[in-house]
Amino acid sequence: MTRSALIIGASGDIGQAVARRLAAAGWSLYLHYFQHAAPVEQLQVTFSQQYPRQDFFTLAYDLTDETQLDQISRQLFQVDAVIFAAGTTTYGLFQATTAEQLEHLWQMHIKTPMLLCQRLSAKLAQSAYGRIVFVGSVYGGSGSPLEVAYSTVKGAQSAFANAYAREVASLGITVNVVAPGAVDTKMNQLFDADAKTQLRSEIPISRLAKPDEVAFWIQSLLKKDAGYLTGQTLYVTGGWRK
Numbered sequence: 001m002t003r004s005a006l007i008i009g010a011s012g013d014i015g016q017a018v019a020r021r022l023a024a025a026g027w028s029l030y031l032h033y034f035q036h037a038a039p040v041e042q043l044q045v046t047f048s049q050q051y052p053r054q055d056f057f058t059l060a061y062d063l064t065d066e067t068q069l070d071q072i073s074r075q076l077f078q079v080d081a082v083i084f085a086a087g088t089t090t091y092g093l094f095q096a097t098t099a100e101q102l103e104h105l106w107q108m109h110i111k112t113p114m115l116l117c118q119r120l121s122a123k124l125a126q127s128a129y130g131r132i133v134f135v136g137s138v139y140g141g142s143g144s145p146l147e148v149a150y151s152t153v154k155g156a157q158s159a160f161a162n163a164y165a166r167e168v169a170s171l172g173i174t175v176n177v178v179a180p181g182a183v184d185t186k187m188n189q190l191f192d193a194d195a196k197t198q199l200r201s202e203i204p205i206s207r208l209a210k211p212d213e214v215a216f217w218i219q220s221l222l223k224k225d226a227g228y229l230t231g232q233t234l235y236v237t238g239g240w241r242k
């Protein structure tokens, strides 16, 4: 039977790379977006032509809204895997970070994903092997100045995976984090050329990751044979930091 994955943040660069890999590997997909419908609608059209035996749905949701999750989860039929690939950061001194920014980061990266895990756990348990993967960050392990709040919620994703993995292991569900270093996506468009050169000089592999190089590890964790790895954070950083 076709396996089905929910990709939260499928409109983002890493999310799109995950969607391409999973569609090519035979998955049916729920493609989530927030403000940018166009990338997921495009994926839906392309995939429906390329893979007519699989199903592709889109769904919009703001992860800073935790009130409609029952409605969202009722729309999903079969869910064998959930990939949390949405997220944003805020740059600046922690001293200047507002309570509203803290709340948004917490809701988007942690609270709403946790509430969604509660609602999807029964469906994941029905799967022959359920999978949850968070796209975390190296900053969750090593911490970054000027992104203190972001580093904190990314670290919390790893802590959640570590604990929740033990609770749902007997249900056949694994919970892991793929924590990238610097990836060449929209998220890093804020950096100018000099800052990117400086960044590359700090990375032993001397370049940013391509989104597909992160998606590769996410796809690997979804495989049946990956079932003995759970509660882990996999750092995909080109040797940088962690």
Ligand SMILES: NC(=O)c1ccc[n+]([C@@H]2O[C@H](COP(=O)([O-])OP(=O)(O)OC[C@H]3O[C@@H](n4cnc5c(N)ncnc54)[C@H](OP(=O)(O)O)[C@@H]3O)[C@@H](O)[C@H]2O)c1
Pocket: 008, 009, 010, 011, 012, 013, 014, 015, 033, 034, 035, 036, 037, 061, 062, 063, 064, 084, 085, 086, 087, 088, 108, 135, 136, 137, 138, 179, 180, 181, 182, 183, 184, 185, 186, 187, 188
């Ligand atoms: N890029 C990097 O260097 C890097 C490094 C380490 C970790 N990460 C992590 O990787 C994940 C994906 O990042 P990316 O680089 O692919 O970024 P991206 O291309 O900017 O994509 C961000 C995604 O998050 C979604 N999103 C933003 N605000 C949202 C909200 N309020 N509710 C629901 N969804 C929301 C966006 O949806 P819409 O576009 O539809 O609004 C989009 O799908 C994030 O968790 C990020 O922290 C990235």
